[in-house]
Amino acid sequence: MTGLQVVEICAGAGGQALGLHKAGFTHTLxxxxxxxxxxxxRLNLGGTVAVGDVANPEVWAPREYAGVDLLAGGVPCPPFSIAGKQLGSSDERDLFAWAVEQVAVVRPRALMLENVRGLSSNRFSGYRQRVLDRLNQLGYVADWRLIHSADFGVAQLRPRFVLVAMKPADFAFFRWPEPDGDRASVGEVLRDLMAANGWKHVDDWVRLADGIGPTLVGGSKKHGGADLGPTRAKRAWEALGVDGKGVADSAPDADAPHPSVRLPRLTVEMVARLQGWRAEDKWHFAGRKTSQYRQIGNAFPPPVAEAVGRSIRAALEHDGVAREVPELGADVHDPVYRALAGSDGFVSIERLVNALNEGSHASVERRLALLAQDFELEQQMTATGTKYRLGEFKGFTGQANHERHDYMERFRSRVS
Incomplete structure (x- = not known):
């Protein structure tokens, strides 16, 4: 242990927490x-766990944790999920921008936020640019990386989009973790659990389950019980010898039918194993089966959190050889946003076309339409054509009068 301290927000069931502990961090909160x-x-971490809306100042006070080594979290995914409406900042559950804003208060040595791969799409290029630019203003260098959990021993695809930010002196030592090269199949990962009750056909099932599973879906409180996701995911699980229509209470009995006759279902323990929890972790999940499944299905896989955590730890300890740090804000995700945000007045579409480089009026207009979903966008008609000015960000960054407060008051029990 190095004594490095972490404050984790939207901590869920502790997938990220477990990985960070293995990487050498200790939770302060x-x-x-x-x-x-x-x-x-509480069952597994001990220490201080605050319960409630992370943006509610009555739940915790970010300023009390100023200077912590790492501020980390897995903020809500639905605002960016391809399976949803991708409302981004217009979704009252969005806390990504709010979390970034806490850097100004906490001033951590490092920031790590993870979310679904939808945030990496073109739809959110302006949103990502705003995040980078805000961290730039605060003196941090930031980078995004799409990480596939299967590259770190997790037997499912589960791509996660991760943001890491640090001050330049530390970021010079940061390097994203390299895939470990050992991809595990569903069958080999679950063999011992599937055979726990002596199922005589387990080896045939292992051969059938010789592949990487689709992304586990934890779902939300607004949707039914525990199952392995939408129809497409269930079909993928079926191809791997798994009945995805529900979650079993126990492994197949010794005389359970051959998988060609009836496919077995996964137990909660098996789902946790597929998410990256291991037997030696001795991690205990509170609640009933459906709640446990949702906690696990919505988690950040511990092996991925550990891999990124080790890279952050190495950077904070200046382990290795320093590299040249790119100029703050040099990574441009959305040049149209950058051109608008860097101007005090209205910007002509011709200037935006030039900023996009090899773009066209049509391509700029498409980007403007995407930006308008997350920002107020003003238009000015002139004799030479339409000009644009970027207005306020629609997302929640802590505003006292934001509609998110009313949403949380009315629907808190349904938010997950």
Missing amino acids: AVELDATAAETL
């Missing part, structure tokens, strides 16, 4: 909205 998931954290 974990904050989680769901009371049952918070109980899971």
